[in-house]
Amino acid sequence: MRKPGQTLAPQQARSRDSLRKLLRAAVEVLGQQGVAGTTIPRIAAHAGLTPGAVYRRFRNKDVLLETAILRILEDQDKFLLLSLTVEAAAEIPFPTLAEQVINSLVVSYRANASLLRAVRQFLQEKEATSFSKKAERLQIRTFEHLVGIFVTSGREIKHAEPRAAAAFGLMMVIGTLWEVVVNSGDIKLWKGLLPKDDRTLKGELTQSFLSYLGVERKTR
Numbered sequence: 040m041r042k043p044g045q046t047l048a049p050q051q052a053r054s055r056d057s058l059r060k061l062l063r064a065a066v067e068v069l070g071q072q073g074v075a076g077t078t079i080p081r082i083a084a085h086a087g088l089t090p091g092a093v094y095r096r097f098r099n100k101d102v103l104l105e106t107a108i109l110r111i112l113e114d115q116d117k118f119l120l121l122s123l124t125v126e127a128a129a130e131i132p133f134p135t136l137a138e139q140v141i142n143s144l145v146v147s148y149r150a151n152a153s154l155l156r157a158v159r160q161f162l163q164e165k166e167a168t169s170f171s172k173k174a175e176r177l178q179i180r181t182f183e184h185l186v187g188i189f190v191t192s193g194r195e196i197k198h199a200e201p202r203a204a205a206a207f208g209l210m211m212v213i214g215t216l217w218e219v220v221v222n223s224g225d226i227k228l229w230k231g232l233l234p235k236d237d238r239t240l241k242g243e244l245t246q247s248f249l250s251y252l253g254v255e256r257k258t259r
Contacts, residue, residue: 061103211248
């Protein structure tokens, strides 16, 4: 007998596809509607399912969102591990690697700003739960992988503590993206004080990151 809150394990290809579609729909609705506006009926409609079909897998919205968010974080971690290995990073000049990573972060944060805000709110509401702790571990693992990539490739880093510097530098980049891109508020109020566009933002973040690590960025 299934325990309360436990999802039914997909037994067939159609069931697995249905679950993927449902989790994708949950993420898309969360990004569009925020936590409060995300409901089982909306998710079901977005996935082309009935609310009853959703409830047969998940006992409520929170369990569904927890599963969907953890899937995002796991997929993100797997993608990074496969797309940017330590061995491959070691062959890339450090300024180029930093530029590529920061450019990707700016693009990702810009494209997913509303979803990132909603996920953070949901995580805050679930603070100290087993779900939030697992999500935090996944985020830290992804962050540590990026730090390891930078340290491996960073023979040019002049900072006395390369790993600590790479971690703090990356944290500064991510923190800036949260403030400038994700939680920007009325951007008109900051006109003239912030980079005028994302191209400029990428350049400024890359230059700041490299300067902090003591790495010279050669001009083209």
